[in-house]
Amino acid sequence: MSDQATGESKGLLASLTALAATLVAMAHTRLDLLSTDLEEEREHFISQLALALVALFCLGVGVVLGTILLVVAFWDTQRLLVLGVLTGLFLAVGVAAWRYSLHKARTKPRLFAASLTELLKDREQLVSRS
Numbered sequence: 001m002s003d004q005a006t007g008e009s010k011g012l013l014a015s016l017t018a019l020a021a022t023l024v025a026m027a028h029t030r031l032d033l034l035s036t037d038l039e040e041e042r043e044h045f046i047s048q049l050a051l052a053l054v055a056l057f058c059l060g061v062g063v064v065l066g067t068i069l070l071v072v073a074f075w076d077t078q079r080l081l082v083l084g085v086l087t088g089l090f091l092a093v094g095v096a097a098w099r100y101s102l103h104k105a106r107t108k109p110r111l112f113a114a115s116l117t118e119l120l121k122d123r124e125q126l127v128s129r130s
Helices: 002-072 077-107 113-129
Strands: none
Touching: 002 077, 002 113
């Protein structure tokens, strides 16, 4: 009788140990996914900030050059051509960077999307077992 009780307690202890190991592995995987999601979001934010700064710089230079263009418009025609080309170039780069930044902001993936998907799978597996 005591052999049977010892065998059952070892079986229960082994099951609890396996369950604990599974839960720890699941938590580790989820924390790893969360860490990856946070790192991707940080990189996305830095990229967006750099693009915004380039856009603002180019638009600012374009406005300054546009102003100089208007001032010089009544001087020599050579200066007008150079300032016009530079103004157009800086404004085009600024607008392109701004539009690309807006595109990236609109099409970025949801925060923690991979983690949420894995947690949903875990929940579905646990519900299907019970």
